[in-house]
Amino acid sequence: MKPETSVRVRFAPSPTGYPHLGNIRTALFSWLFARHHGGKFLLRIEDTDVARKVEGTVDVILDSLRWLGLDWDEGPYFQSERLHYYQEAASKLIEDGFAYKCYCSRERLEMVRQEQMKRKQPPGYDGHCRNLTEQEKSQLEASGIAPVVRFKMPLEGETTLHDLIRGEVTFKNSVLSDFVLLKSDGYPTYHLANIVDDHLMAISHVLRADEWLSSTPRHILLYRALNWTPPQFAHLPMILGPDKAKLSKRHGATNIIDYREQGYLPQAMINFMALLGWSLDDKTELLSREELIEHFSLGRVSKTAAVFNKRKLEWMNGVYLRQLSPEEFARQGTPFLDRGLPSSVKRPLSSSYVRQVMPLLQERAKTLAEIPQLGDFLFFDDIEYDTNLLLSSGLDAKSAIQTIEVVLQRLQTAKTWDASSLEAVLRPLAAELNLSTRKFFGLLRVATTGRTAAPPLFQTMVVLGKEKCFKHLASALQRMSVL
RNA sequence: GCCCUCAUCGUCUAGUGGCCAAGGACGCCAGCCUUUCAAGCUGGAGAUCAGGGGUUCGAAUCCCCUUGGGGGCACCA
Numbered sequence: 001m002k003p004e005t006s007v008r009v010r011f012a013p014s015p016t017g018y019p020h021l022g023n024i025r026t027a028l029f030s031w032l033f034a035r036h037h038g039g040k041f042l043l044r045i046e047d048t049d050v051a052r053k054v055e056g057t058v059d060v061i062l063d064s065l066r067w068l069g070l071d072w073d074e075g076p077y078f079q080s081e082r083l084h085y086y087q088e089a090a091s092k093l094i095e096d097g098f099a100y101k102c103y104c105s106r107e108r109l110e111m112v113r114q115e116q117m118k119r120k121q122p123p124g125y126d127g128h129c130r131n132l133t134e135q136e137k138s139q140l141e142a143s144g145i146a147p148v149v150r151f152k153m154p155l156e157g158e159t160t161l162h163d164l165i166r167g168e169v170t171f172k173n174s175v176l177s178d179f180v181l182l183k184s185d186g187y188p189t190y191h192l193a194n195i196v197d198d199h200l201m202a203i204s205h206v207l208r209a210d211e212w213l214s215s216t217p218r219h220i221l222l223y224r225a226l227n228w229t230p231p232q233f234a235h236l237p238m239i240l241g242p243d244k245a246k247l248s249k250r251h252g253a254t255n256i257i258d259y260r261e262q263g264y265l266p267q268a269m270i271n272f273m274a275l276l277g278w279s280l281d282d283k284t285e286l287l288s289r290e291e292l293i294e295h296f297s298l299g300r301v302s303k304t305a306a307v308f309n310k311r312k313l314e315w316m317n318g319v320y321l322r323q324l325s326p327e328e329f330a331r332q333g334t335p336f337l338d339r340g341l342p343s344s345v346k347r348p349l350s351s352s353y354v355r356q357v358m359p360l361l362q363e364r365a366k367t368l369a370e371i372p373q374l375g376d377f378l379f380f381d382d383i384e385y386d387t388n389l390l391l392s393s394g395l396d397a398k399s400a401i402q403t404i405e406v407v408l409q410r411l412q413t414a415k416t417w418d419a420s421s422l423e424a425v426l427r428p429l430a431a432e433l434n435l436s437t438r439k440f441f442g443l444l445r446v447a448t449t450g451r452t453a454a455p456p457l458f459q460t461m462v463v464l465g466k467e468k469c470f471k472h473l474a475s476a477l478q479r480m481s482v483l
Numbered sequence: 484g485c486c487c488u489c490a491u492c493g494u495c496u497a498g499u500g501g502c503c504a505a506g507g508a509c510g511c512c513a514g515c516c517u518u519u520c521a522a523g524c525u526g527g528a529g530a531u532c533a534g535g536g537g538u539u540c541g542a543a544u545c546c547c548c549u550u551g552g553g554g555g556c557a558c559c560a
Contacts, residue, residue, distance in 0.1 A: 124557095217487095311510055
């Protein structure tokens with residue numbers, strides 16, 4: 001048996017949708033907390049809502065956690081496979097007088113709610129079945145109605161919890177109603193399943209989103225009724241969408257796994273999410289996984305909800321992208337390149353060519369997904385662009401034509417096709433032609449890449465190769481001949 | 484409607500009574516570097532610390548009220 005001080009935390013998502021940034025931030029903090037304290041991190045799937053269950057989400061949850069490297073020590077446990085525990089607890093609660101069966105129809109509950117709304121009263125169960133006589137009970141039992149089990153909330157008194165982040169929070173019991181523990185299909189509600197499992201799994205600390213704070217008194221009361229010691233609670237600040245509302249599908253690509261598709265690096269995601277509601281000090285922004293584990297503490301978790309700022313994520317991802325070795329960048333970028341390049345580009349892509357291309361893009365990409373659009377021209381046999389671009393640096397068509405003709409001549413004589421040789425030929429040529437490097441290289445850039453913004457000219461020309469450069473240059477001449 | 488909770492630059496945040504006429508980061512602007520873009524470097528704009536009352540010699544920091552935001556009040560989690 002582990003000493004009671006040993007840290008055991010869990011991440012307990014429900015498979016009703018793909019996990020979003022907020023969900024995973026909770027997982028991250030729990031994981032960091034466990035790793036920091038040398039404790040255990042468990043994974044539990046809260047699949048107690050048969051109706052809302054979405055097929056395939058468990059795989060996505062596991063995939064997301066693995067992608068981010070949030071490894072778990074136990075589980076995944078599935079609550080749907082543990083129904084007997086909850087049913088047992090419910091029976092015990094009924095036996096001990098802390099819970100009762102309720103036979104009210106959904107229609108009646110709906111009516112009660114409407115009535116309460118109309119009278120501007122707090123919605124909640126009215127306790128109708130709380131004090132049924134034995135005769136009424138057996139009658140209802142015989143009628144074949146499948147009952148739910150409700151917790152018998154104390155009518156008075158208050159419940160206080162000591163939250164590790166919020167401090168002391170007190171609720172009046174009278175504002176809480178007799179909530180459902182066991183549904184009529186025999187499945188538990190979150191409230192029951194969560195406390196039964198946390199107890200059985202010896203969870204020491206419950207880290208969960210702030211939205212659970214107001215349910216916590218119910219949980220405390222349940223622990224008490226079952227005569228169990230509750231874990232410590234830490235309610236994490238929520239992560240909000242740009243409209244400052246709780247993160248949801250409405251906010252677009254918030255599913256964590258989408259970020260992988262969008263070319264974000266797990267280490268950037270981890271670093272970024274850690275800073276959403278937690279900070280090390282007044283200046284540190286970049287922290288490795290190891291540093292996060294070393295420094296993470298609940299004491300430095302903020303109380304305020306955070307709006308997540310995608311721009312900052314992009315910046316941070318760029319930082320991590322540039323930190324990769326060129327080989328690693330090429331390795332990770334290749335699938336994105338392959339996917340993003342038009343089908344007219346011959347496949348499979350030449351890996352040696354890709355390796356040459358990638359260093360030109362690494363410094364410029366904020367996400368791996370940007371790679372194709374950043375460097376597609378390097379893969380095209382013919383480049384397509386607006387011919388006027390050739391004149392964008394300020395030359396007229398005639399001198400542009402002359403310039404390129406000279407360039408073609410001179411490059412013909414170039415012995416080797418590397419960046420310094422090209423520079424040795426071209427830079428003096430600019431002076432010779434009495435052109436500013438800006439104009440001269442600008443013209444060549446458009447002619448060889450079809451763009452006004454591209455990676456450095458000489459390196460680009462080297463990667464393109466002599467043959468293709470000549471081809472592009474020649475085609476630029478042709479384009480301008482009709483101007 | 485009731486309950487809970489939060490409140491520092493647009494956003495993420497530092498700040499736990501004096502070191503704060505509020506620091507860092509993203510973004511923005513300018514300059515430098517430079518063949519363009521990006522990166523990098525330097526500088527700048529940007530917060531009467533939501534408002535109002537207290538407490539205190541002294542408050543972003545403590546207390547109260549107001550306002551605003553968020554969350555909850557299901558046989559959903």
